[in-house]
Amino acid sequence: MRHPELGADLAAEERRRAEHDFDPVRPGETFTSAHEEFRELRARCPVARSQTYDGFWAALGYHEVLEVITDIEHYTTTKQNAVPKFAFTGVRPPLHLDPPEHTAYRRVINRAFTPPRMRALEPRVRAAAVELLDPLIDARWVDVCKQYAHRFPAHVFAEFFNLDVPTAQLIKDVTGTYVDAIQVLDHEVVKSLSKKLYEIAQSIIDDRRGGRYDPEEDLTAALLAAEMDGEKLPADMVLGCVRQLIVTGMVAPSVFIGNMFVHLSKDPELQDRLRAEPGLIPAAVEELLRLYSPYRGMARTARTDVMLGDQLIRKDDPIALVYTSANRDERVFPDGDTFVLGRPNVHRHISFGRGTHSCPGAPLARMMMRVTLEEALQRSASFRLAGEPEMAIWAEWGTRSVPLDFVRA
Numbered sequence: 001m002r003h004p005e006l007g008a009d010l011a012a013e014e015r016r017r018a019e020h021d022f023d024p025v026r027p028g029e030t031f032t033s034a035h036e037e038f039r040e041l042r043a044r045c046p047v048a049r050s051q052t053y054d055g056f057w058a059a060l061g062y063h064e065v066l067e068v069i070t071d072i073e074h075y076t077t078t079k080q081n082a083v084p085k086f087a088f089t090g091v092r093p094p095l096h097l098d099p100p101e102h103t104a105y106r107r108v109i110n111r112a113f114t115p116p117r118m119r120a121l122e123p124r125v126r127a128a129a130v131e132l133l134d135p136l137i138d139a140r141w142v143d144v145c146k147q148y149a150h151r152f153p154a155h156v157f158a159e160f161f162n163l164d165v166p167t168a169q170l171i172k173d174v175t176g177t178y179v180d181a182i183q184v185l186d187h188e189v190v191k192s193l194s195k196k197l198y199e200i201a202q203s204i205i206d207d208r209r210g211g212r213y214d215p216e217e218d219l220t221a222a223l224l225a226a227e228m229d230g231e232k233l234p235a236d237m238v239l240g241c242v243r244q245l246i247v248t249g250m251v252a253p254s255v256f257i258g259n260m261f262v263h264l265s266k267d268p269e270l271q272d273r274l275r276a277e278p279g280l281i282p283a284a285v286e287e288l289l290r291l292y293s294p295y296r297g298m299a300r301t302a303r304t305d306v307m308l309g310d311q312l313i314r315k316d317d318p319i320a321l322v323y324t325s326a327n328r329d330e331r332v333f334p335d336g337d338t339f340v341l342g343r344p345n346v347h348r349h350i351s352f353g354r355g356t357h358s359c360p361g362a363p364l365a366r367m368m369m370r371v372t373l374e375e376a377l378q379r380s381a382s383f384r385l386a387g388e389p390e391m392a393i394w395a396e397w398g399t400r401s402v403p404l405d406f407v408r409a
């Protein structure tokens with residue numbers, strides 16, 4: 001029998017749904033193994049099927065991911081926006097909303113990441129980078145993930161969100177354990193840590209009552225002051241939004257920083273070139289973002305039966321957006337596994353997503369990565385790997401431990 005509107009062969013589709021192309025949590029991942037697997041899968045099935053986590057589709061090709069994230073008529077974030085689906089602990093704008101509800105939150109959030117706001121923040125971001133990096137370069141044998149990448153985002157967050165560092169570090173620690181619990185589907189721990197993160201978000205909000213912070217300079221105060229259709233944004237949604245921001249902003253930078261250090265450790269010539277010409281660092285960061293995109297488990301849910309390429313996706317099916325794979329798709333990025341400084345179409349990468357839910361924090365993320373490399377390269381004569389990197393597991397892709405040997409400049 002054929003699908004009444006889409007013309008798909010339903011018996012073939014049933015067989016396809018029962019297949020299992022890949023296991024997202026296979027142990028023993030190395031720095032290169034996931035990309036090798038994704039390359040093989042992209043060639044065979046750019047929309048792959050996995051039976052893990054109750055069954056999901058995975059968009060692995062660039063065009064397939066782009067199609068899902070830009071088609072808000074057929075795909076929603078309101079039902080399941082990550083694989084695995086974890087315990088529901090509340091609606092958190094902006095990621096959990098579709099337009100038009102989504103728009104009011106993004107309008108406020110976007111204003112916190114304008115070029116002038118980023119320029120004003122940069123000296124404090126740089127000071128945090130230097131404070132953390134300098135002792136590491138002297139210590140020589142370090143774990144750049146555990147001693148820098150897991151701490152720097154909390155310091156930046158403290159500056160960006162006008163928090164004290166202990167609060168930001170508490171958020172970072174709770175977030176780390178929360179992300180681990182999601183990976184092993186420990187719903188009880190996820191719920192209790194989520195509750196803890198809500199409490200922290202509430203305390204940040206309470207601290208803003210009474211007009212102590214200028215909405216022009218403080219994102220939480222701006223959310224409290226914002227209006228939609230002449231009404232203040234609902235209190236529970238503002239709480240959800242602050243809770244969303246404090247987690248989303250910490251996870252990706254933590255895994256991505258280690259990826260940059262692994263790449264540069266393996267390419268001493270590139271290190272030296274960037275030391276000699278720091279003006280090339282932004283281009284290097286952009287290509288590293290393409291090559292080592294840290295998200296592979298963000299997701300959408302189909303609103304209706306819909307064709308994605310030649311694959312029938314059923315209403316309510318979750319689809320993981322494997323950005324990690326899409327950005328190496330040879331159809332868009334020739335020689336996609338290779339680092340090419342100044343790659344002509346690097347700006348087409350979708351490491352920060354695209355469309356409605358594209359990352360509002362991208363300007364801050366880019367600045368954090370640039371400043372990290374500028375300071376690490378300038379203060380060191382060289383650095384190299386001092387052991388095997390350890391990898392985070394799905395839904396992020398990237399490092400969680402990178403032993404390095406630094407030589408001071």
Ligand code: HEM
Pocket residue numbers: 069081094095096106244245248249250252253256293294295298299321323350351352353354356357358359360361362364365
């Ligand atoms: C290397 C660093 C980062 C990467 C690669 C990254 C990547 C992404 C991606 C791919 C999305 C889209 C998710 C989707 O399509 O479902 C996203 C959304 C988001 N990111 Fe980032 N991000 C980074 C850093 C940050 C930072 C520093 C912040 C905030 C301070 C942030 C805040 C957000 C928020 C709030 C959303 C949801 C936007 C919406 O739903 O409208 N991110 N990010």
